[in-house]
Amino acid sequence: MNKKINTMYFSATGTTKKIVCGIASKLLDNTNETLTVNTIDFTLPSARDKSVAFTEDDVIIVGVPVYAGRVPNVLLKYLNSAKGNGALAVAVVVYGNRNYDDALIELRDILELNDFKIIGAAAFIGEHSFSKILAKDRPDEKDINILKDFANKIYTKIITEDKFESVDVNGNNPYKKYYMPENKEGIPVDIRKVTPKTNSNCINCKLCVSICPMGSIDNNDVSKLNGICIKCGACIKKCPTNAKYYDDKDYLRHKEELEIDYAYRKEPELFL
Numbered sequence: 001m002n003k004k005i006n007t008m009y010f011s012a013t014g015t016t017k018k019i020v021c022g023i024a025s026k027l028l029d030n031t032n033e034t035l036t037v038n039t040i041d042f043t044l045p046s047a048r049d050k051s052v053a054f055t056e057d058d059v060i061i062v063g064v065p066v067y068a069g070r071v072p073n074v075l076l077k078y079l080n081s082a083k084g085n086g087a088l089a090v091a092v093v094v095y096g097n098r099n100y101d102d103a104l105i106e107l108r109d110i111l112e113l114n115d116f117k118i119i120g121a122a123a124f125i126g127e128h129s130f131s132k133i134l135a136k137d138r139p140d141e142k143d144i145n146i147l148k149d150f151a152n153k154i155y156t157k158i159i160t161e162d163k164f165e166s167v168d169v170n171g172n173n174p175y176k177k178y179y180m181p182e183n184k185e186g187i188p189v190d191i192r193k194v195t196p197k198t199n200s201n202c203i204n205c206k207l208c209v210s211i212c213p214m215g216s217i218d219n220n221d222v223s224k225l226n227g228i229c230i231k232c233g234a235c236i237k238k239c240p241t242n243a244k245y246y247d248d249k250d251y252l253r254h255k256e257e258l259e260i261d262y263a264y265r266k267e268p269e270l271f272l
């Protein structure tokens with residue numbers, strides 16, 4: 001295969017990264033060449049300051065997590081600044097076992113509008129950012145085997161076809177509104193203002209400061225936020241002493257409801 005393999009992903013708690021890098025690595029295995037994968041991780045704000053451009057010689061596995069049934073809105077500006085210039089792309093969304101709603105079709109459309117040629121798309125499942133039990137430890141071995149098979153099919157498509165039409169995916173355009181949780185009376189609740197708290201377990205290691213995708217955690221006082229919180233789960237799940245937590249009643253109710261309603265296993269969906 002005469003293409004340079006690239007990954008491009010946002011991954012606050014690491015599940016999207018696992019899927020995207022897994023697909024790229026299996027694609028690379030197929031090539032029998034001593035190439036390496038070029039990685040563009042745009043999780044941190046500094047990475048989103050630089051826009052990227054590709055050529056017809058590139059293939060890019062592009063992945064984002066599903067937030068509120070859509071592509072995370074904080075990423076739209078960056079994604080729209082990427083220039084495909086005819087590069088081949090695989091669109092991947094990773095969701096927490098509730099639903100990916102219109103996120104995959106939205107990502108596909110964004111990439112096509114920016115002159116990428118879509119050769120495949122997929123929705124995988126990752127442990128939910130809000131929870132330690134919903135889709136726990138996914139992607140797991142079964143997901144990885146599906147991912148490898150998907151990468152093999154992408155490889156075959158690249159070497160056997162020379163004209164790429166768009167790929168049909170699940171979802172609708174116009175896209176659904178951003179999904180909102182409901183309280184027990186069925187009234188939608190806005191959890192956008194909810195932020196994590198910090199307890200006395202904190203050892204002031206500053207890890208949370210360096211991993212917050214919004215760059216919002218204050219370096220001098222890690223219990224303070226200087227910007228928005230997207231509830232990505234990074235500071236909660238990665239804190240070595242479990243010092244970060246939520247106490248908002250609506251948020252916690254929503255998390256527990258998701259854990260009950262979506263306790264059954266969903267499987268990845270692939271589009272070629």
Ligand SMILES: Cc1cc2nc3c(=O)[nH]c(=O)nc-3n(C[C@H](O)[C@H](O)[C@H](O)COP(=O)(O)O)c2cc1C
Nearest residue numbers: 012013014015016065068069096098099126128129
């Ligand atoms: C703000 C927010 C909204 C989310 N919305 C959804 C959703 O609508 N459907 C779903 O199944 N998972 C949802 N998730 C869960 C993530 O899509 C899922 O856990 C994903 O694996 C996280 O990717 P990452 O590990 O790369 O950060 C949401 C997570 C966050 C932080």
Ligand code: SF4
Nearest residue numbers: 202203205206208239
């Ligand atoms: S990662 Fe945890 S322990 Fe380290 S500074 Fe942040 S809250 Fe404190």
Ligand code: SF4
Nearest residue numbers: 212229230232233235
């Ligand atoms: S403060 Fe909010 S946005 Fe920043 S890492 Fe924590 S959950 Fe994510």
